[in-house]
Amino acid sequence: MQPEAATAHAPAYYVMALQRRTVPINGMGVTEARQTIKDSIARMKQQVLLATRWMPECRLIVLPEFTLTGAPLMGESIAQWTEMAAIDPDGADFDAIRSIAQDAGVYLAGHAYESDPHFPGLFFAATWLISPTGERLLRYRRLHSTITPSPYDVWDRYLEVYGIEGVLSVAQTELGGIAVIPCQEIVFPELSRALALRGAEVLLHPTSEVGGPMLKKHDIARRARAMENSFYIVSANSAGYANNLFGDSADGGSEIIDYHGNVLAKAGQGESLVANCELDLGGLRRVRNRPHVENLFSRTNTRLWSEEYGRYDLVSPNGLDGSDGSSGAEFYAAQHRATLERMHEAGILK
Numbered sequence: 001m002q003p004e005a006a007t008a009h010a011p012a013y014y015v016m017a018l019q020r021r022t023v024p025i026n027g028m029g030v031t032e033a034r035q036t037i038k039d040s041i042a043r044m045k046q047q048v049l050l051a052t053r054w055m056p057e058c059r060l061i062v063l064p065e066f067t068l069t070g071a072p073l074m075g076e077s078i079a080q081w082t083e084m085a086a087i088d089p090d091g092a093d094f095d096a097i098r099s100i101a102q103d104a105g106v107y108l109a110g111h112a113y114e115s116d117p118h119f120p121g122l123f124f125a126a127t128w129l130i131s132p133t134g135e136r137l138l139r140y141r142r143l144h145s146t147i148t149p150s151p152y153d154v155w156d157r158y159l160e161v162y163g164i165e166g167v168l169s170v171a172q173t174e175l176g177g178i179a180v181i182p183c184q185e186i187v188f189p190e191l192s193r194a195l196a197l198r199g200a201e202v203l204l205h206p207t208s209e210v211g212g213p214m215l216k217k218h219d220i221a222r223r224a225r226a227m228e229n230s231f232y233i234v235s236a237n238s239a240g241y242a243n244n245l246f247g248d249s250a251d252g253g254s255e256i257i258d259y260h261g262n263v264l265a266k267a268g269q270g271e272s273l274v275a276n277c278e279l280d281l282g283g284l285r286r287v288r289n290r291p292h293v294e295n296l297f298s299r300t301n302t303r304l305w306s307e308e309y310g311r312y313d314l315v316s317p318n319g320l321d322g323s324d325g326s327s328g329a330e331f332y333a334a335q336h337r338a339t340l341e342r343m344h345e346a347g348i349l350k
Contacts, residue, residue: 010282011175013059015202017236017254017275018051019267020044020063022208024070024241025084033069033084037093040068045100051273052104058276060175063110064238064254065127065182065208072147077325079121081148086115086123089139098134105132107173109180109234111206113148118161121323122149127180127206129171137171140180144188146336147328155317168194176201176281183207186235187221189228196229196297201284205235211252211269219253227261230288230297232279239271259284312346315339 023040025033044063052058072081087093094112101108108130113123125142141151151158151167158167170179179200185191186205195203203225209218218235226233233256240251252269256277267275288297316338320331343349 010280010285012278012280012282013175014055014057014276014278015060015062015234015256016051016055016058016273017062017234017256017265017267018047018064019237019239019252019254019270019272019275020047020067021239021271022064022066022070022241022250024066024244026070026072026074026076028084030083037068037085037087038096041093041096041100044097045103047271048100048104048106048108052106054273055276058106060107060109060204060234061104062204062234062236063108063206064236065111065206066238067110067206067208068112070241071208072328075327075329077327078123078149078331079323079325081113081328082115082121082123085113087112089114089116089126089136094136098130098136101130101132102134107131107137107175107178109178109204109206111182118157119149119154122154122320124149124151125182127182127204129178129180129204131173137173138169138178138180139166140169141167142182142185143167143191144185145328146332149320149328152315152317153320153331168198170195170198170200172199175279176284178202178204180204180206183209184218186218186225186233189225192225192229193300196231197302200229200231201281202232202234202279203229205233207235208238208250209253210249211237211240219255222255222257223261223263226257226259228296230259230284230295232259232284233257236275237267239269259287312348314342314346 025036069085111127114126115123125148126139128139129137131137143150143152170177177199179195222233235255237254238250241247254275255266256264258264265275265277
């Protein structure tokens with residue numbers, strides 16, 4: 001496609017990173033936890049509808065990570081968290097979320113733990129994008145984890161069921177190419193680059209990270225990923241945690257970053273809709289189509305790096321079985337130790 005054709009009808013539209021408070025389900029019984037999820041979805045609907053009334057030109061809203069449940073940080077086993085927190089992606093709770101996008105008439109992105117009939121006894125941390133008609137356009141399940149099951153931990157079977165297209169998903173929409181990844185995965189440059197190569201022009205980033213006035217690793221990573229891939233990033237952080245001794249730690253800083261790595265909008269602390277602005281895909285596509293030293297995205301020697309990465313096999317896939325009552329944290333700690341041993345054996349670590 002010629003540059004002129006790529007930019008002639010490029011969309012420009014408003015987006016919002018909607019900052020909302022999380023009610024964690026840790027320590028609850030299953031019945032109370034499930035009701036808390038339903039209550040959170042009901043409040044989410046009120047917030048999204050109010051946000052679109054306040055800003056009727058908004059086309060896309062991003063919600064924070066862990067927004068329905070919090071995270072399994074209190075030693076919950078994989079089996080326990082599956083029962084407490086994992087929603088059925090084809091069930092009533094997700095239908096209620098899809099109806100929010102329909103009622104508000106917006107694209108809606110967010111995060112939830114979900115079950116999968118192909119992997120009984122396990123759950124996955126999923127980010128997703130829903131269209132204004134209620135259709136789920138994509139689902140990405142977290143690949144780099146320290147506490148929750150990952151497709152990589154059941155890799156052979158997962159590829160058999162979903163294929164690589166079901167692992168690295170990019171939705172081609174009227175708003176451009178869109179991908180969604182959670183929280184800490186922004187610090188892994190390979191993931192963002194893979195999604196950019198698959199057509200992502202806007203990266204949505206539900207997160208739940210440390211707030212505060214200092215520049216943090218996630219802040220630095222977002223700027224770097226946006227600049228090196230020439231795409232927008234819309235990052236929605238949580239507005240703290242209810243009923244938590246340190247509930248204001250993960251509070252605030254939702255932001256929108258342009259394809260040069262510049263911050264266009266940023267929220268303070270608390271529940272907020274002020275992180276919003278217009279995205280101009282025409283400008284992005286002009287930059288991407290420009291033969292220039294600053295066009296880093298098009299200058300990557302992909303074959304060189306695929307050959308270099310292919311020299312190493314450090315993190316083993318497969319091997320996760322949640323039926324033994326273990327927690328994800330225990331599994332990943334053992335996996336990490338094994339990876340470090342391989343790095344020593346290969347002479348990478350001293």
